[in-house]
Amino acid sequence: MSTTVSYRPADGQVAGAVEDSTPEQVAAVVTRAATAATATATASPAERAAWLGAVATALTDHAEELARLADTETGLGLVRLTGEVARAAAQLRFYASVGIEGSWLGVTVDGATDTSPRLVRVNQPLGPVAVFGASNFPFAFGVLGNDTASALAVGCPVVAKAHPAHVLLSVRLAELASDALAAAGAPDGAFGLVVGMDAGTALVCAPGISAVGFTGSQAGGLALWRLANERDIVIPVYAEMGTVxxxxxxxxxxxxxxxxxxxxxxxxxxxxxxxxxxxxxxxxxxxxxxxxxxxxxxxxxxxxxxxxxxxxxxxxxxxxxxxxxxxxxxxxxxxxxxxxxxxxxxxxxxxxxxxxxxxxxxxxxxxxxxxxxxxxxxxxxxxxxxxxxxxxxxxxxxxxxxxxxxxxxxxxxxxxxxxxxxxDDWPTGVAWTWAQQHGGPWPATSAPAATSVGAAALGRWVRPVCFQSVPDALLPPAAREDNPWRVPRRVDGELR
Incomplete structure (x- = not known):
């Protein structure tokens, strides 16, 4: 069986190795995610926020252990990495709060008129998302980074691919996240991990995957983008690649x-x-x-x-x-x-x-x-x-x-x-805020209208559905007249 070997940047020595996922294992992880998709989509934003909060707490509870493991594999230093653990936890809680606020749902209601039936438009989760994290930010942009947090916040299960530059850390993070999600009541399959380059390819090609998030090089991002566009059913790839x-x-x-x-x-x-x-x-x-x-x-x-x-x-x-x-x-x-x-x-x-x-x-x-x-x-x-x-x-x-x-x-x-x-402000670094835009015209990103950081990041993992003349009881909760999730809505052109 093939393995992904981890190295210490400080001296080039081997830090450890992890067995790569087999095709059967990739298929099983994706199947669990697809099975969980209905439950994650119908859970309330408050329930999802509790899941994300549990993962955030797991990170902070193991901050010292995680920072040391990350330093072994990245050489980025304990001071920076300890801070990055705290940032990743804060990001998880931020996206949880954005999910509860609810404007990402885009609920819009047009009452029936003499010329038009009643129409209700609301965003729906795409389904399981494949996440490919970055080498340079093992926590903030890793397997539990912005992509994973924003996807879970809208109700999409996540299958992350372990990064070869910090594969030991990726596996440990996945263990902590899986335990925390289970304890918080999230459905089995809400989060999964695969290891290995071939496993990453199989993940993008898996029929159960509905979208891809990627942070890394142009070569890597474009390779995944091409794979996704060669599928029988094409899926969106949100690749943050960067240029000069x-x-x-x-x-x-x-x-x-x-x-x-x-x-x-x-x-x-x-x-x-x-x-x-x-x-x-x-x-x-x-x-x-x-x-x-x-x-x-x-x-x-x-x-x-x-x-x-x-x-x-x-x-x-x-x-x-x-x-x-x-x-x-x-x-x-x-x-x-x-x-x-x-x-x-x-x-x-x-x-x-x-x-x-x-x-x-x-x-x-x-x-x-x-x-x-x-x-x-x-x-x-x-x-x-x-x-x-x-x-x-x-x-x-x-x-x-x-x-x-x-x-x-x-x-x-x-x-x-x-x-x-x-x-007069150097651009290095990205804040996770409501107004942030971390994206750019092609080829900096594969989807210039999207952002991989900030509140608008949730918009990548949903698509709008219009319900015409549908009885209120049959609408998604966010679109019902009693508004049980208490989300912003535009009714007959008026924001309420």
Missing amino acids: NPAVMTAGARGRLEDVARGFVGSFTLGSGQFCTKPGMLLAPAGGDVADAVGRALVEAAPSPVMLTERIAASAAAGVERLVGAGAREVARTSGAGAGWSADAVVLAAPASALHPGSPLLEECFGPVAVVVEYDDPADRDRAIGALQGSLAGTVVTDGSGADPEAGALVARLARQVGRVTV
């Missing part, structure tokens, strides 16, 4: 160059550059020695990156070579940790003319690597922005006065091709 997140300096921002350089370096090296919101490119006015200033800031910061996996470390090094081959020049470099899976932090510079279709400069280099691109004038700057792929986030760096004359146009320009625009 641009930061754009105005001419006035040169007046605070040293601060900008330090902030940019701090952002693109945070977490060894392994954040999907890492700003990978700084577009700067020519003639201001911006690239050199960023290089000096990198040397001063002297990060010592440790990467999550051997593959990611090798990919970062190869990415620098591709960027140089595409016309970039190396400005500064600091050495990685040396032991285990390490990578150098690198600043490069390139002219705006190098940003042409097909250039590697337009692709994400996952790791502590960034490129400074100089533009000659606003028209040259806008051409450079237009050459970039859609991104998760874009940043406008101004003169700091609050009245930079270029800021308004740049905010509007970036809003056309990113999911989140920041001004």
Whole structure:
């Protein structure tokens, strides 16, 4: 039987191994999820909230154990990982509260008129969701992260695929979640786990799966997207993949160059550059020695990156070579940790003319690597922005006065091709809130209208159904006249 081997990034040694799920085991997990789907869908939001709360409590009760296990497999450090356990628990409770609030149901009622029958529209859960978590956030975006929490909140069972970068942790999290859900009264099959690459493929192809959530590389996300679109019954794939997140300096921002350089370096090296919101490119006015200033800031910061996996470390090094081959020049470099899976932090510079279709400069280099691109004038700057792929986030760096004359146009320009625009605020990190949008135009995500973080994330796992002339007793609870779930409703155009 094949296994998934876990390694310690700190020294490259084996941490353990887990047997991969067989095709029969994958089929059994999906069958349990499909069987549970009716019960999870008809449970009240309050019941689902209790399930999520129980999982959150299990995380916090085992925080120290989980953080240590995660550190063994990721090398991200106990301080960060302990905080991330708390974040994951808070996310679970947040999505539980969003589920109770109920606006995601979109209940809309049109009374009968002389020309139209009575119509009631309400969102319904899709069914079992396959979740593929990320390597860089083993808790917040792992098997019990945003995708799992938001899917359970709307009543969709989840079958998660263990991440090979932290497979031991994935298995332990699944054990804790399964026990907590059972104790809280959730139906058997509300949550399940499979292990192994082949198991992941089988999971997406399984007839019982109704949607896919993914966080990771473009290659991985697009592979799952193609699989889902080749099924006899096509299902939606919500893949958060990420690209180059641009930061754009105005001419006035040169007046605070040293601060900008330090902030940019701090952002693109945070977490060894392994954040999907890492700003990978700084577009700067020519003639201001911006690239050199960023290089000096990198040397001063002297990060010592440790990467999550051997593959990611090798990919970062190869990415620098591709960027140089595409016309970039190396400005500064600091050495990685040396032991285990390490990578150098690198600043490069390139002219705006190098940003042409097909250039590697337009692709994400996952790791502590960034490129400074100089533009000659606003028209040259806008051409450079237009050459970039859609991104998760874009940043406008101004003169700091609050009245930079270029800021308004740049905010509007970036809003056309990113999911989140920041001004004088580096984009690294994502808050789980009601207004958050963590998505972006293709190929940053496979579904630009969706978000993988925030209250609107629940909308991915439902579809609207209209009930025409259906007696009240036969409607879903959220749509009935007595409104037993006490959710917001729009009745005859009026919000109640």
